[in-house]
Amino acid sequence: MNPLLSGHNSDSHIVAAHPADEKNMRVYFRDIQGIRFEDVPFYPFFHLSDSRLIEGFTRKHWAKELGGNAFYKYLCAFEEWPAMWDGLRHVLESYNATASAKTDSLTQLEVVHILTDPATQYLLQSGRTLFKGMAFDDLHRLQLDIETYNTPSSQFSDSRRSSDRIILIALSDNRGWEHLIDGSGTTEKEMLLELFRILKEKDPDVIEGHNILGFDLPYILKRCKNLGAIPAFGRDGSAPRSFDSRFSVAERSIPYTGVEIAGRHIVDTLMLVQSYDMIKRNMESYGLKYAAKYFGIAPANRTYISGNRISWHWDNDRKTLMDYAMDDVRETRALSERLSGSSFYLTQMLPLNYGAVIRSGSASKIELLMTREYVRSKESMPKPGEGIQTSGGYTDVFLRGVLEPIIHADVESLYPSIMITEAIKPASDVLDVFPQILKELTQLRLDTKRHMKLAGDATERNRLDAMQSSFKILINSFYGYLGYRKGLFNDHVRADQVTSTGQDLLRSMMRTIQTLGGTVVEVDTDGIFFIPPRGETSREVDERFVQQLSDSMPAGISVALDGRYRKMLSYRMKNYALLGYDEHLTIKGSALISRSMERFGRSYIKQCITCLLDGDLDGLHNTYLHFHHVIIEGSIDILDLAKTETLNEGLHEYLQAVESGKRNRSAAYEVAIGMGGVVKQGMKVSYYISGNDPNPKSFESCKSVDEWNPSFPDQNKAYYLKRLNEFSEKFMDFFKPQDYRSIFSPDDLFPFESHGVRILTTTVTSASSLSQGIPSEE
């Protein structure tokens, strides 16, 4: 494997510089003395003790502005070398006999990392946990789940209550072992000591749990502190080190307690599930039970208990609770089995430990690969460039309505292909590491995919698939890194170059489709939905057409047939529905289907779209009548009426923003505040609108679904009828006004008559998205 991806020595990611080597560093701090640090476009090498000599750059400056930049910290921490070296030798010797051989070879090595924390050094230095050449199945993984008595969902809010304690610890591993530490007739402290004894005996490489960093581990640490027990999790019997951190997926940022354990890795399957859904975006929740069902790995006859009944079961029905806890760890094991393989294989090429690979984002990974090579080459690191990216993907819609048949053709790996064929790299990358890594990863992925197809064994195929998918995620992040404002090697000019080249390619692809007689419906970034020439379709014909398209593109850019569909409902840019030849319905876009919509709205829209795609106008009208009826009757489930929203801000930030007029009051936050619970970032809140006012202020009329009382139903029927009509309005453009009115209204005057009603196709011009309806030709 290319040394850029495998690390520069096979046994260790840690390589350290000796101060005597400073003359070989490009650029050492003495070279820039007399120049303001702010004016220097790169980070020079220097000793911490010397940093005060650089004008405009003090230790305080370092701590405050660069402290968060771990990579830079490694570069300038040379003065800590002797202490670190001794510490390293100590932990290695305590771990295994070959340590001295390893540390001796270390002195020969050049710099890459100086990791100041002994636990991390130990973790990375133990060859066993580096995973070099290991298969995922060789890893010894232990699953852990605790059940607690009287613990509210708000976690720590009343953890000082004497009744709040751990009652069960369920454990399992991937070698078929299962164990339950039962809190009956034993103290909590004895349970914890038993846990640490078991950990020492089983000696797992990895400790896994669902939300283990959000709940189980911080909770155990807290109880240990209260009880005066040492949380001996480490391979050397040491206690974990913990820190507050954040995990961000897309626009969400979820706080968690980071935990580092000497010689072991921690995997939170909740993070794996969230990362998975960041790409798939079709999960309803990230809870263990839902996720297990979603992936089809929930054990048959699994025991379910609702969270607030745990204490009751402990008091009245312990057997059921024990079964439940055991099923939790089994599901955790299966989830990790399904999701963690790709991170495992990435760890073999990144200077990060397994847990950190899962916790950190793609930009960090790319930057670390760059950093490793730069420091090894003794080349100074650039500072982030100023300015921002200004362009993105090309998106447009040309036809609105129900269209058939449909082909979706997309450019394979558009942005990476552009970066490779146009040789795009950051201006600051003087060593050309960025394009080399990108090319190497791309080649590696192709090779892995080829091997995957040849592999006969299913286990081997899964292994290779996990590897290639991890490469794909990383490859696709290279473009994003260029535009990342805090990236050391960012380059917004090149980022714009990538997107504008992409736009040009898509426009040229559209022209080719039109020249060949096809009709373009919608374009988004790297793919086009279109009707083939003369509406003729078959797999062979479509494939030939797309091949023609592909041949018309520049070298290095290839177009693939991504999908064939019986019909498409085109609504807006990034909003459409597809009906496959297997009758499978896919709905895309937040305007059509969104998790923040009321559940009845989602199912109403889904049913309407089904009817529209089937041309079933009576069905469409009946769907409206049904929902109209159940809202008026009050026979609709309150959970169907409720909106579920995520609180992306903490209480303090929200109140401050409202106070300063930066944002308006919002129903979800007000409900959370009203419930008296802790308003936690990332928390989900379900609420409904009460009262009679058809135009209520939602932040005043909102109530938590838990407050709804079946004896005194107070949901706002007028408001929900209005919501039903708002959902219907999405379909307004598909009909003549009088037809629209007759479909989406109750039969109070005349019964609905579908005869003569037609679904319209509208031409959308890019200049104005509002144009007149034109009856479609049939």
Added chain:
DNA sequence: AGCTGTGGCAGGGAGG
């Protein structure tokens, strides 16, 4: 010891 990007639509509240 956190952090890849732009583009589009909907909904709510405030104020003209």
Added chain:
DNA sequence: CCTCCCTGCCAC
């Protein structure tokens, strides 16, 4: 009414 601004969610 309308416009502006903000957040949330989503496609790629």
